[in-house]
Each structure stands twice: as C-alpha cells, then as structure tokens.
Amino acid sequence: MSVSRRKFLGWLGAAGAGVISGGTAKAASNKHFKGYPDSMGVLHDTTLCVGCRSCEAACNKVNALPAPKQDFTDTTVLERKRRTDSSAFTVVNRFKQSESDKQPVFVKKQCNHCLEPACASVCFVGAFKKSPEGAVTYDESVCVGCRYCMIACPFEIPAYEYDKALTPRVVKCTMCHPRVLEGKLPGCVEECPTEALLFGERNKLIKAARKRIARFPERYVDHIYGENEMGGTSWLYLSARSYEQIGMREDLGVTPAPKFTEGILSAVPIVAGLWPVLLTGIYAVSKRKDKVAQEEQSQAVAEAVTQAESQAEVKLKKALVLAKKEKEMAVKKEARKALEKAAKAQKAAEKKAQEEATEK
Amino acid sequence: MEFYTLQEFLTYTKGIAYLLIAAILVSVTGFWLFLTDRDED
Amino acid sequence: MSDEAVLNTKPITPPAQSLYTPFNVIAGIILIVGFIITIRRFTGGLDAVTNLNDNYPWGIWIGFDLLAGVALAAGGFVTSAAVYIFGMKRYHSAVRPAILTGFLGYALVVIALHYDVGRPWRLPYPFIAQQGTTSILFEVAACVALYLTVLFIEFSPAAMEWLGLRRARNIVVKLTMLLTIFGVILSTLHQSSLGAMFLMAPSKLHPLWYSSYLPVYFFISSIIAGLSMVIFESSLSHRYFAHKMDEAHLNEKEGIAFGFAKAAALVLFGYFAIKVVGIAMDNNWHYLTTSYGTWFLVEMLGFVALPCFLYAVGAREKNLNLIKWTSALTVFGIVLNRLNICLIAYNYHLPADEKYVPHWMEIAISLFIVTLGVVAFRFIVTRMPILYAHPDYQDEH
Ligand code: SF4
Ligand code: SF4
Ligand code: SF4
Numbered sequence: 001m002s003v004s005r006r007k008f009l010g011w012l013g014a015a016g017a018g019v020i021s022g023g024t025a026k027a028a029s030n031k032h033f034k035g036y037p038d039s040m041g042v043l044h045d046t047t048l049c050v051g052c053r054s055c056e057a058a059c060n061k062v063n064a065l066p067a068p069k070q071d072f073t074d075t076t077v078l079e080r081k082r083r084t085d086s087s088a089f090t091v092v093n094r095f096k097q098s099e100s101d102k103q104p105v106f107v108k109k110q111c112n113h114c115l116e117p118a119c120a121s122v123c124f125v126g127a128f129k130k131s132p133e134g135a136v137t138y139d140e141s142v143c144v145g146c147r148y149c150m151i152a153c154p155f156e157i158p159a160y161e162y163d164k165a166l167t168p169r170v171v172k173c174t175m176c177h178p179r180v181l182e183g184k185l186p187g188c189v190e191e192c193p194t195e196a197l198l199f200g201e202r203n204k205l206i207k208a209a210r211k212r213i214a215r216f217p218e219r220y221v222d223h224i225y226g227e228n229e230m231g232g233t234s235w236l237y238l239s240a241r242s243y244e245q246i247g248m249r250e251d252l253g254v255t256p257a258p259k260f261t262e263g264i265l266s267a268v269p270i271v272a273g274l275w276p277v278l279l280t281g282i283y284a285v286s287k288r289k290d291k292v293a294q295e296e297q298s299q300a301v302a303e304a305v306t307q308a309e310s311q312a313e314v315k316l317k318k319a320l321v322l323a324k325k326e327k328e329m330a331v332k333k334e335a336r337k338a339l340e341k342a343a344k345a346q347k348a349a350e351k352k353a354q355e356e357a358t359e360k
Numbered sequence: 361m362e363f364y365t366l367q368e369f370l371t372y373t374k375g376i377a378y379l380l381i382a383a384i385l386v387s388v389t390g391f392w393l394f395l396t397d398r399d400e401d
Numbered sequence: 402m403s404d405e406a407v408l409n410t411k412p413i414t415p416p417a418q419s420l421y422t423p424f425n426v427i428a429g430i431i432l433i434v435g436f437i438i439t440i441r442r443f444t445g446g447l448d449a450v451t452n453l454n455d456n457y458p459w460g461i462w463i464g465f466d467l468l469a470g471v472a473l474a475a476g477g478f479v480t481s482a483a484v485y486i487f488g489m490k491r492y493h494s495a496v497r498p499a500i501l502t503g504f505l506g507y508a509l510v511v512i513a514l515h516y517d518v519g520r521p522w523r524l525p526y527p528f529i530a531q532q533g534t535t536s537i538l539f540e541v542a543a544c545v546a547l548y549l550t551v552l553f554i555e556f557s558p559a560a561m562e563w564l565g566l567r568r569a570r571n572i573v574v575k576l577t578m579l580l581t582i583f584g585v586i587l588s589t590l591h592q593s594s595l596g597a598m599f600l601m602a603p604s605k606l607h608p609l610w611y612s613s614y615l616p617v618y619f620f621i622s623s624i625i626a627g628l629s630m631v632i633f634e635s636s637l638s639h640r641y642f643a644h645k646m647d648e649a650h651l652n653e654k655e656g657i658a659f660g661f662a663k664a665a666a667l668v669l670f671g672y673f674a675i676k677v678v679g680i681a682m683d684n685n686w687h688y689l690t691t692s693y694g695t696w697f698l699v700e701m702l703g704f705v706a707l708p709c710f711l712y713a714v715g716a717r718e719k720n721l722n723l724i725k726w727t728s729a730l731t732v733f734g735i736v737l738n739r740l741n742i743c744l745i746a747y748n749y750h751l752p753a754d755e756k757y758v759p760h761w762m763e764i765a766i767s768l769f770i771v772t773l774g775v776v777a778f779r780f781i782v783t784r785m786p787i788l789y790a791h792p793d794y795q796d797e798h
Pocket of ligand 1: 153
C-alpha cells in the first residue's frame with residue numbers, strides 16, 4: 001500500500017467523512033530520514049550458528065537475569081519454538097525442514113532495534129528511544145504498563161513481568177547499551193564461539209553481508225533480513241533458507257512503523273481546527289431554521305388574527321346592514337299594520353256610519 | 361534542529377500540534393463570543 | 402404542564418421493601434466476588450487473575466471494557482449533538498439519560514484501565530511525566546480524560562438540581578452548547594483513534610479486519626452503538642423506572658425509539674457499505690472463503706446487515722418491540738466487532754493453542770465493573786431528575 005494513500009485515508013478517517021482538500025496531511029511526506037550516522041548493529045549469520053546457547057547464557061549473565069529453569073548447556077529446550085519472555089532477552093530456536101533433517105538451522109532471536117521502532121512510536125510516555133549508538137532503550141521510570149508496545153512490535157519481542165504486583169516492567173534486549181557506551185561488545189556477541197554474531201557499524205555490516213552473499217551465492221539467499229524490513233533494523237540476518245522457513249516473517253513490508261499512524265495523527269489538529277467551525281455552523285443553521293420557523297409561525301398567527309378580524313368586521317357590517325334592514329322592515333311592518341289598522345278603523349267607522357245611516 | 365529519525369521528527373512536530381490544538385480550542389471559543397455578542401438573540 | 406405530571410415528579414422516597422430483592426442479591430454477590438479478585442489483582446499482579454501473556458498483552462479488559470465500553474458510551478455525544486447542535490428538540494428528554502449513561506460508561510472504562518495497566522498510579526504520566534506525542538494512545542488518553550470531565554460537567558446540573566444548588570446549576574446550563582461541541586470534537590477524535598491504535602499492527606491483525614479505514618469504521622460504528630444504547634437503555638428504564646418518568650418522557654419515548662431506529666438503520670447501511678469498500682480497496686476478497694472469512698461474514702451479515710434491515714422494518718411498521726430487540730442485537734454486534742479486532746482476529750498467524758482465552762476472574766472483573774455501573778445508574782435515577790424534569794426547572798427546555 002502506498003504511503004500517500006494510507007495517509008490520505010488516515011486523514012479521511014478522523015475527518016469521519018468529508019471536508020477534504022489536498023495537501024493538508026503533508027507532514028514530512030517528502031522528507032527522508034536516514035537514521036543516525038555511524039550507528040551500530042549486529043550481523044547474525046545463521047549459517048554459522050551452531051545452537052550452543054552461549055549467547056543466551058552471556059545475556060543472562062551481563063543483564064543479571066534470574067537463573068533459568070533448565071541450564072543453558074541443555075539443548076533439549078530447542079525441541080520447541082520459544083519466544084523472548086520476561087526472563088530471557090534472547091532465545092535460540094532450531095528449525096528443521098523435516099523430522100530427519102540432519103542440518104537444522106539455528107536462529108537467535110532478540111529485539112532487532114528497529115531504525116524506526118514501532119514500540120517507540122506507540123508508547124504514550126515515550127519510554128523507548130532510539131539511541132544514536134543504535135540501541136532502542138527502555139526507561140522503566142516512566143512506563144505505565146499499558147503494553148501497547150507489545151501489541152505493536154512486529155517481531156513479537158517485548159515481554160512483560162506479569163507476575164509483579166507493584167513494579168512490573170517491559171523487558172527486552174538492550175543491545176547492551178551500557179556496555180557499548182563503555183566501549184565493550186554486547187555480551188552475546190562477545191561469547192559467541194563461531195562469529196555467527198558480528199558487531200559493528202550498521203553501514204559496514206551491510207557491506208560485509210553483501211560481500212558474503214556475493215562470494216558464496218550458493219550458500220545464502222540473496223536477501224539481508226533487516227536491511228529494509230519495517231524501515232530497517234540494527235540487527236541484520238543472513239540465511240541459507242528462505243526467512244519464512246526459519247521463523248521470520250517476510251510479509252512485514254518496508255514501511256517504517258511511525259508511518260502507519262502518521263496520517264491519522266496529522267488529522268487530529270485538522271479536526272480540532274475545523275470541527276468547531278462545522279459544528280457551530282450547523283448549530284447556527286438549525287437555530288436560524290428554528291427562528292425562521294418561529295417567525296413564520298408568528299406571522300401565520302398574525303395573519304390568521306387579521307383575517308379573523310376582517311372577517312369579523314365583514315360579519316358585523318353584514319349584521320348591521322341586516323339589522324338596519326330588519327329595523328326598516330319592522331318599521332314598515334309596523335307602519336303597514338298601523339295603516340291597516342287605521343284603514344280597518346276607517347272601514348269600521350264607515351260601516352258604522354252606513355249602518356247608522358240606514359237605521360235612520 | 362536536525363532530525364535523524366522520523367520518530368524524532370514526529371515527536372517534535374506532534375508535540376507542537378497538541379499545543380496548537382489547545383490554543384485553537386481556546387481561541388475559537390473566544391472568537392465565537394466576539395463574533396456573536398452583538399447579535400440581538 | 403398538567404397537575405398530574407407535577408405529582409409524578411415529587412421527590413420519591415424509596416418504598417420500604419426487603420433488601421433481599423433478586424437484583425440486590427445478584428449484584429451483591431458479583432460485587433463481593435469482584436472485591437476479592439480486586440485484592441488479588443493488586444497484591445499478586447496480573448498473573449494472579451488473568452490469562453494475559455506475552456503474545457496477548459491485551460485481553461478482554463481492553464477488548465470489552467475499553468474498546469466496547471467507549472463505543473457503547475457514545476450515546477451521550479450522539480444524543481446531545483442531535484438535540485443541541487442539529488436542533489432536534491423533540492428528543493430532548495433523551496439527553497439526560499444518555500449523558501448519564503455516557504458519564505458512567507467512561508468512568509467505568511477508566512476504572513477498568515486501573516486493573517489492566519501494570520502501574521495504574523502512573524496513569525497521569527503521559528501528561529505530567531513525559532509526552533509520547535507520536536502515540537495514538539496518547540491522543541486517546543488525552544481525549545478520554547477531557548471527555549470524562551466534559552461529561553461530568555454536562556451531568557452535573559441534574560445533581561445540582563437534586564442538591565438544590567440553583568446558582569451553580571444555572572451557570573453550567575449556560576455552557577451547554579460549548580460542552581456539546583467539545584464533546585463531539587473529543588468523541589470524533591478518540592472514537593476513531595481507538596480503531597487507529599490497530600493501524601500499528603498490520604502484520605498481526607487479520608487482513609479482513611485490518612484496513613486503513615479502521616478509524617472511520619470505529620467512529621461510524623460508535624454512532625451506531627450510541628444510538629442503539631439509547632434505545633436499549635430507554636426501553637430498560639421504561640420497564641424498571643416508569644414510575645420515575647414524567648409526561649414528557651413517556652410521550653417522547655416512542656418518538657425517540659422510532660427516530661433513533663431510523664437513524665441507526667441508515668448509519669448501519671453506510672457502515673456496511675464502507676466495510677465492503679475496505680475489502681475491495683485492499684483486494685481481500687479471497688480471504689472470505691477461509692474460516693476467518695466465514696467468521697467475518699457472520700459479523701457482517703448477522704450483526705450489521707441484519708440489524709440494519711430489522712431497524713428499518715421496525716421504523717416503517719412502528720414496531721417498538723422489534724426495535725427494542727434489534728437494539729440489543731446491534732449492541733452485541735458492536736461488542737463482537739471490538740472483540741474480533743482486539744482478540745479473535747488479532748495474532749491470526751499464531752497456532753490455535755497459543756490463542757488467548759480469558760480467565761474466569763477477568764470475566765468476573767468485567768462483570769463487576771458493569772454491575773458497578775448498573776448500581777450507580779439505579780442510585781442516580783431514583784434520586785436525581787434524570788427521567789423527569791425537576792419541577793423547579795420545568796419550563797426551561
Ligand atoms: S524489534 Fe520490536 S521491541 Fe525491538 S525496537 Fe523493533 S519494535 Fe521495538
Ligand atoms: S507498556 Fe510501558 S513502554 Fe510499553 S507502551 Fe506502555 S507505557 Fe510505553
Ligand atoms: S545485545 Fe545484550 S541484551 Fe541483547 S541479546 Fe545480546 S547480550 Fe542480551
């Protein structure tokens with residue numbers, strides 16, 4: 001996967017969905033870091049390793065680790081595959097191609113002291129540091145014990161002192177940093193009887209390894225493990241068999257670990273910068289909508305009121321007119337009645353007069 | 361300042377980013393108040 | 402408001418009843434067992450109570466208590482954003498219960514972390530001792546710490562109304578908008594970052610679950626979890642605390658369930674879509690036929706597609722019961738997703754016998770912490786104005 005896409009996606013990630021304009025998640029994308037100049041490393045030529053476990057013993061001694069359950073001269077521990085744990089910074093494993101394999105391969109395993117360590121990238125108190133000398137050191141005095149470093153390490157190296165209640169530590173190979181500062185060799189390298197371990201400047205070790213491959217092309221696979229894995233490691237390996245066969249993952253890729261989360265980390269300040277704008281914007285819009293709705297409502301009410309009022313007026317007028325008409329009608333009626341009465345009375349009077357007249 | 365590793369570089373730049381975030385969040389609050397305190401509603 | 406409702410909201414003295422209700426007995430047992438294991442944990446170390454090992458430094462205390470816990474506590478930010486930012490006032494009565502659930506959820510997450518990390522008293526170290534600014538966990542820690550504070554302040558008016566601190570309460574209520582916006586920012590950041598933590602382990606997390614979209618997945622699914630938890634929690638509250646609810650709550654309850662179900666269905670649809678996109682982007686189709694692929698399909702079809710459909714049906718047909726059960730299914734699905742990423746699909750390359758299986762005491766502690774939450778929730782809703790508006794402050798909404 002290309003870095004730029006990963007970054008872009010990470011960016012998109014924190015943004016949740018939208019608001020994308022190119023180039024914002026640029027951080028360091030066009031910078032290249034070459035690591036500390038002249039930093040040291042170790043070349044482990046697995047073709048020379050005889051599986052004597054001297055390095056394990058030496059490591060145990062120089063780091064004052066607890067005595068092992070089985071003595072270091074006991075090679076039956078090689079029967080099963082081991083990993084580093086809280087009492088062993090390094091382990092040697094044996095790999096057979098088949099049960100009857102007469103030439104098993106031995107591989108020493110310890111922290112590879114990555115150039116861009118995953119463990120350092122994920123530690124939220126920055127307990128791990130890549131030193132200029134090459135070692136990735138661990139500072140016990142700040143470690144909280146979240147064990148994210150163990151989750152992140154692609155080589156499955158850091159171990160934890162689960163049995164300690166109050167002072168549990170993460171443990172891993174120190175590349176004998178204190179000894180190296182004193183000008184000594186790492187314990188394991190010093191004790192190795194066959195020169196399967198070679199300590200020196202990483203750049204020079206790579207050159208030496210290339211030379212060995214060139215001189216004995218039939219002996220080595222053409223790959224220096226650690227030259228580019230996870231952005232490169234201070235420990236380097238040579239092998240006669242594919243690395244997958246000797247228990248080392250070949251699918252790790254060459255991306256330095258901090259790159260995995262660089263994009264999403266760049267997105268954090270962007271979210272912090274734009275979310276307030278977006279959210280107050282939405283808030284303002286919804287408030288405005290409310291207000292408009294409210295205004296519309298009150299307007300509608302007002303209209304309804306005036307309408308009602310005017311309607312009432314019309315009614316009133318009509319009523320008045322009606323009343324007037326009625327009144328007039330009533331008056332007319334009365335008048336008619338009166339007239340009729342008068343007429344009747346007249347008639348009656350006339351009749352009477354007539355009768356009187358006839359009587360006379 | 362010279363950085364030899366990406367890790368060093370990121371530690372430095374992300375450290376600044378976090379300070380910026382704090383500054384942004386505080387200042388945007390203030391700015392919003394400045395922007396709206398003369399609104400009638 | 403009618404007289405009836407006011408009567409409903411009178412401070413209620415707990416009815417005199419036996420202490421030995423089934424709830425109290427079960428909760429009591431869990432709390433006692435949890436307490437004993439707690440002592441073991443802090444005197445004997447992690448080894449004494451967990452099955453954690455060097456290959457599995459994170460167990461269910463991270464997978465369930467932290468990852469699932471934080472996702473399920475998203476109801477607070479989702480609801481307050483809907484009501485205060487998007488102006489959906491008709492859901493107002495859902496805000497306080499959601500904030501309370503969120504606050505308790507985050508508080509429990511922080512408690513759980515004290516069990517999990519090796520030296521819990523150093524938890525403030527990322528801020529006071531040395532800042533590991535390149536760590537996603539640093540960001541998560543900062544956001545969770547800040548958001549817990551925000552939730553506490555958002556929740557505090559209920560407590561202040563209960564205690565009669567009118568002035569303080571009014572000041573905090575004025576901050577509602579600010580707190581809501583902060584809450585959304587912080588939630589966006591840490592919900593997505595919990596997923597981003599696993600970006601660091603491309604070689605250990607199974608490709609079907611590993612994706613550079615992980616932060617988006619976690620953020621979107623936290624919204625789903627938040628919506629579902631609000632529905633789920635409100636149906637439980639309605640069952641057990643109906644006598645605490647005022648008219649507004651009772652009236653709005655159905656509308657909230659239908660509205661949230663509709664929203665959840667829609668978000669689930671989008672979530673399913675981007676999960677498929679993720680497979681396409683990394684060209685992981687061929688893994689679908691492996692056994693991990695089957696498991697992945699179970700998660701995707703049974704706990705994403707199915708709830709999406711069921712929510713939609715429930716919202717269309719106004720079927721409250723269906724919605725209730727779907728919310729439980731969805732919540733379970735989110736928990737499953739977090740466990741898949743943290744435990745089941747993690748270290749997929751290791752042989753089966755090296756896989757981590759939680760120790761029963763780990764499960765007991767997780768149960769203990771959930772129980773603490775339920776007890777605290779019950780304590781608070783039976784006393785503070787959560788499910789009803791306090792009579793003195795009724796007209797302010
Ligand atoms: S091998 Fe693992 S522990 Fe060692 S430096 Fe690399 S990431 Fe860190
Ligand atoms: S366990 Fe310690 S060293 Fe490892 S990431 Fe956590 S704080 Fe850092
Ligand atoms: S370099 Fe030192 S600490 Fe590392 S394996 Fe060798 S002896 Fe042990």
